[in-house]
Amino acid sequence: MDLLDAGCGRGDFTNRLHQLFGFHKSLGIDFATAMLEVADGDYGQIPGLSFANVDLSQILPFENNKFDVSLALNILHHLLPDDQQNLIAELCRITKAIIVVEIKQPHILWRIRGGYRAFGYLQFYPSEIQLIEKLFLEQGYGLVATKPIFHFAAFSPIVLLIFKPTESNK
Numbered sequence: 001m002d003l004l005d006a007g008c009g010r011g012d013f014t015n016r017l018h019q020l021f022g023f024h025k026s027l028g029i030d031f032a033t034a035m036l037e038v039a040d041g042d043y044g045q046i047p048g049l050s051f052a053n054v055d056l057s058q059i060l061p062f063e064n065n066k067f068d069v070s071l072a073l074n075i076l077h078h079l080l081p082d083d084q085q086n087l088i089a090e091l092c093r094i095t096k097a098i099i100v101v102e103i104k105q106p107h108i109l110w111r112i113r114g115g116y117r118a119f120g121y122l123q124f125y126p127s128e129i130q131l132i133e134k135l136f137l138e139q140g141y142g143l144v145a146t147k148p149i150f151h152f153a154a155f156s157p158i159v160l161l162i163f164k165p166t167e168s169n170k
């Protein structure tokens with residue numbers, strides 16, 4: 001089984017999941033060279049685990065169905081809406097079995113403020129679950145589980161979504 005961690009940052013999750021589930025090969029990709037250097041320094045020596053510089057807003061340089069499981073944790077809302085759509089289509093193209101995305105929904109307080117600036121300088125592009133679900137469905141992937149990361153779902157703008165190929169796409 002092969003794992004892709006799209007937007008791996010410092011590679012901590014890539015490493016944890018690689019070890020926990022015993023993936024044959026796990027690849028973390030990101031476009032931040034400094035992050036990749038840390039990931040490579042900390043985990044690059046672990047058998048089967050590697051990291052590469054890839055821009056998630058482009059066509060991903062992998063063949064169809066290359067990975068069994070793909071992750072995009074805490075990534076989508078950092079991309080422009082068109083790039084989010086591209087990444088979802090690309091993940092569906094290169095993944096065989098399971099895709100896990102962690103999304104940030106527009107928080108009620110941000111809506112009241114009328115903007116999405118979280119810290120005054122960092123621009124976010126949050127998405128509703130329904131939109132993300134629709135984009136996956138268009139690519140033949142259905143939503144099978146939703147997990148808010150905070151206990152009270154209504155107060156949890158951050159949600160994990162798990163997708164699998166729909167019956168007609170198997």
Ligand SMILES: C[S@@+](CC[C@H](N)C(=O)[O-])C[C@H]1O[C@@H](n2cnc3c(N)ncnc32)[C@H](O)[C@@H]1O
Pocket residue numbers: 006007008009010013029030031032035054055056057072073074075078079
């Ligand atoms: C908030 S961090 C999340 C890191 C990791 N997935 C986690 O959950 O800890 C967002 C990551 O997305 C990466 N990123 C943002 N836009 C990207 C792009 N267009 N291509 C590749 N990586 C990107 C950043 O470099 C950063 O490492």
